[in-house]
Amino acid sequence: MPNATTRPKRTRRHRRTQREDAARNELVSRSLESAQQCLFSQDYGTAFVHYLLALNLAPALRDFANESFRFTLFKWADELDSIGRIQDLFDCYEQAMELFPVDEVIVNSMGEHLFRMGFRDEAAGHFYKALKLRPDFPEAKENFYRVANWLVERWHFLMLNDHGRNHKYQLAIKKAVEGGCSSVLDIGTGTGILGMCAKMAGAAEVYACELSKTMYELACEVLSANGMADSIKIVHLKSLDMEIPKDIPNRVSLVVTETVDAGLFGEGIIESLIHAWKHLLLPPPNFREPLSSPSQTGRVIPAGATVFGVAVQCHEIRRHHRLCVSSLGGLDLSVVGQIYSPVSCFADTEDSTEPYTTERLSRLRGGYIQLTQPFTALDIDFNNVQELEGLCSREVMQMRLCVTREGILDALAVWFQLHLDQDNHLSTGPQEDTCWEQAIYPVQTVFNTVKCGDEILVEVSCKDSYLRLCCIAIVRDGHTFQMDNATKGPSKILNANPESELCSALAGLQTTQEKPPRAFMLESSEIALLNNTAYHNSFQKAMSKLLVSLKSTRRSQESDTELDPIYVLDVSEGFSVLSLMAAQLDSDSSEDKQNGSRLVQAYSSVEKEHHQAMLRVLAKENGVLESALKFWLSQVEDDSAVLQRPSIEKLWSAIILDCIETCGLIRQKLLEKATLARCLLEDGGQIFPERIVIHGMLVESDTLLLESAVQGTEPTLGFNIAPFINQFTVPVHMFLDLSTLECTHLSEPVELFALDLMNNTANYTDKEVKVQVSTSGKVTAIPFWYQIHLDSEQSVSTFSEDSHWKQAAVVLQQPLAVSRGEWVRLSIRLHKSSISITAVKQE
Template sequence: METEEQAREYVNQARQLSSSGSYSKAFDLYIKAFEKDPRVKERCEPEFRVVLTQLNEVLVGAGKMEDIFFNFSKAIGAFPRNCHLLNDIGKYLYKFNFYTEAWDYFQKALAIDPSFVNAEKNINSIKNLLLERWHFRMLNDKIRNDAYYDAIKESTNRYKDSVLDIGTGTGILAMFASEFCTTAVTAIEASETMAWMAECVTQGNNMPDIVIVSKMSTTMNYRDIGGKRSLVVTEMFDAGLFGEHVLQTLSHAWEFFTIPTTRFIPNKAEFFVVAARSDHLNRKYQLGAAAKQLLDIPNMHVHMLADDETYDCEDIDLIKDVKYISEPKSLLQVNFNDYLDIQEKLNHTEPYEVQFTAKEDNEINIVIGWFNLYLTKNVTLTTDPRAENKATAWQQAVFFDNIPISVKENQVIDAQFLLNGGKLTMLPYCNTPVVKISPETLRFLNDDEYMKVIAGCIGMTCIYLGQMADMSDITIVDLSPFPLFGMLMLKRGAQSLICYAKTGSDKEFFKKVFKTNKVDWAKVTVLEGEDWDHEIFGDEKYHAIFCNVCDLCGDIDLRLREVALELKNNHLMQGGLFMPANVKLMGQIVNSPWLNINNRVYDGNFKNYKLAEYVNKYEVTQNYCIDFTTLEYTEVTKPTCLGPLYSEVKTEVVHFPITASGEANAILCWYDIELTEDIEAVSTKRPRSFIDGTLFLISPPVSLVSGRVACVVRLNDDDGSFKVAFRNEVP
């Protein structure tokens, strides 16, 4: 009894200390209590983890990493099989860049509780970080693989050449070279993870003589690789050809790794551009006419804030509304076998110019770029989206940051591009001022259907709230990417609005739009950035609260979800309006070959070499940012409701009636949003939705039979994280 009372006293003291911010002393007292009487551990575990989290936040601010993990070791001593603590350790290891160690802890947490969604998401994040997803499509590109194989075979002298592969990745090009060169093959890879994988791949394919060096090639010289090389191969290209710093890399290679007769693969490269129109793409980057009309800013040019990105990357052949307004033009060529040409490109400060001649009366709102790699005189690769035999390893570059221009047939348009810093940038056609806003705000406003629903509910909202109070007393919270609901309510005479701006640029844009709409900015409070939580609302209550908890990629923003629930439960006046009134998670089982090549490696795509067992360890269970309008898939079931977004059930099994026999490899997920109970739900699975889709992979794929039922399980963490998985098929 004395032991139990002493432990209880320690816990009471710990609670008092934690309430006053003395987290370190509180933590020590909890540990003492657990040691004194282990029976108190179970009931105190949640509050103990809260104190540990608060203590760690203080230690992070003080830069005391060792203390954090020392405390975790004590915590794990008390709770050795606590999956939440193991997951938290992984998060801090991730934060401090110990990625493989973090993976181990996330895996331990998931092994203890396979339904722990957060741990699985964290493992996916680690895998995406260590092995970027484009590696899968690149390795599965048989056209690219065969072309490099043929080029290396054609270019090597078995007994004379020594080969250097720069940016080897998984080591596939180095293995091609080793097949035709018995002298020496060295592969350089800056990423430690990729270098380790290249070691595994080359060893596993019985090519132990390939030397893998894990360093930046530009920090080395020939002594670091055992001598100069007579053949250099590389594939350091992005959609815009030069974005991976290939010019700087090969300039350095020329100076430090070569002999006078060294050859390079590719031999040459050429970049092409074409004027085009795609309203589908343009809406990702620029505010559309409907949104401008709604906001009464018809002459304002509003573009996406893109940081330092000068172009985006897209699979142009999948975009159905792309129309080429001109013929393609060659922008520039570079000869990688000519050192002076590489230097000229690196030092070229004047714009490269092309002239587009319009083939018809239309509008140019994007410029698309692609390249040819002339690997040898006889072997060429192209990323031309119109070509049937194009390489699929690379997407196409989309230059999006120019004001659209109307053109007449045969009209000539001058376009200029800079290669400063070794990356292509398109110069503006004119000097017209452009307002920049976050992708979240732009995509939200360009969702015409959702904007119409919001605008259409204002009248009924005013009638409803008018029964509670005079309109001049109505207070609003609108945490959407743009506070359209709040602005329209202020125009109707509401007293005040609290809204959220992701960036300072967004806040300035809000201010301009409100001023144009003659809304008193003094009535508006803007929460800028993400360094705030529900406590900022104090004890205030509001008549109407509008929240968006879905991010652009299709997942849940857990921070905004927590804020939304807090507002709904504690800051909504009795009888007040919380919007959306209901959000449902929807799902559909499908089969999509595109998902196979982007998520798994198949050995048949690279001659007789085996890579799958090494690369597929990095296969993830979920994909985000899925554009359902361009994803090609076959329906295996009809859309089925997976339950409300704000579900309090940890595990739910949902039956999907199978409507078509065939293989299934994914469960698509999206949301049906019901703003108010009397308004029809808006699905995010439609063109122009501001929320992309997400999907959960079924790996390996399963064969399903029409007329039967697929059992799908939905798992939910306490914080709102969810996952969906195929369980089995039943009659």
């Protein structure tokens, strides 16, 4: 009987299961015990393996062992990170997330490792996931806000709020579809808006591709919400990797795209369109080979573009790309030769960085002056595949720009007009009300003063698919002044007289040649820091005061003739001359010069070799002994020990902390670093700065609203997009220049918060401030900046004219209508380094 034969089998199976459970329980128990023993002996790798085994065998124990497992994972991950076993580190996190798929702490921690290693988009995705798992998780919230620009870049909001741009694209797409373009591919779809325009216009087949995982997932949500998930096929691919029929069944008749940046070609539109014409698009109308269906031709929106440019004088651009001071805080900077930024328009540069930076000219502090009339630099037809293929091999075009106004040649500013079709055009010009910035090609040579009547020789090329505009010479009174690359030496004067050229050539044959001038590359933010004389001069005064105090104390306490060294540590981010300034102050002491005593032992934490080389040159040429300056990170085992003691028995006399990021935010883990620094200071020692005061004000700014979220209640072009992309709204905006921000000041500046780095007991985490309204309006944001107090007498503001720092602002979720004379209560909270502010009217 079937039942009779099955019963004994079930019984036997049940008995085996019981024995297996006993063995499994024994193995789980021993693994957990071994994990605890390994933790006790700090063998985190073996402990991690034991936990994996135990929790995979006994899933019911996961909640019980969660905290210990996390601790083990984080410790083991730090060890793997320190010895460079990156793949093993990520493997461990993958295993951990299989065990704990909804553990927001583990997900957030993996994001932090990804971010430190440069995987910003992936890191931002993990922070966002952790925040979705637990919306009130402060660590994930702070991390997410800092990297949200990499997850969904802010220009997505600006473009979706640019009604003129959206409408013109919609008109061009509608016209093309009604003209016979029945199959459409949207390259770099973003939110999917252009593909949806094509479908709404009546296209039979619509496809889209998106490389960013986050934007791909966002576009899928948007398509579903608008009922187009089944009618628009979207693939998570770069268009260059798309194939027929694998990804789309046939060639399409229309490609729509907006993969252009401020420099037009920087997002790879040339390469993607060449590939599209060869593999994804129907042939263009002028294609000569016989076609099976001659009536079927392809086209691209936009159809083409015209690039314009103008030579400008602009102090704000200059101070970020060229050293404007010869001395700083007692140091002679001219001895290092030329200092230049990595933004190079020369096609043969060794750097892989873009040849331009971007700025919104209308918002630059101090404005700009046009030194020439605008000129046309380039025309490009996106519907001519031969022209696209020949763009990079075009001969370099040389243009002569007539100078119409005397000034300093700081840059070429470039914008373009995008020709969507014959009737619809978009301009990114500086005078336009547009979401676009302009491309800036800085001039970094020493010779750059121009007069009316001069001519600027400009070379235009696209050698490596970047649009490059390079000022190569200035012509004045028949003489040509060459403007060579910063790394190639000083400018040469080429006389128009052949005899003079011959004499110069013969003179160059002398056997005693001068050494080639030195040149050092710094980031533009580091150059702006060096140009911040107020900050360095204030530091010089504060450090000098401390050194006098410490030397006086030593002489009164020590009877020996040789005094103990004064140890100074500079842990600034990036390039910094502050440690060298401290050593220089010791060298300049007249009293020490008389007795030959050199007390200051300065340590710098700069890591890059060219930074160290530059400091060595500065030290040598400014009379600082080589032994007085050391590079600290080469003497410690890892970055986490950067604040350790200079020697077992000694403490630091001064520790210089880099407290504010260039973007306008407090550096992460600042208070933790300050707490550790205080423990490593000798009596009478000092942390620089000793105190930071945060100031802010109430403003009304439509600009900040447009950059923070899709505004209004009406759907964008009839599509429901805002609720999905607005999930990525962040309340804190960075890199603001409050002096040029379009806004109305609704109050006077007030003190919002204070951080005492020398006295932790004086700090707090929450504070309420009452602010009186001086002008009626709607409070949309609270911009903030810092007064950095180096000591009780010296301070600098991050809102000053020569500040290398930008400002930041908290944008309110709901604008607050206020009237003059009313009071607004601000509740400020500082969690680690993240500031949050809420505002309510005071009854």
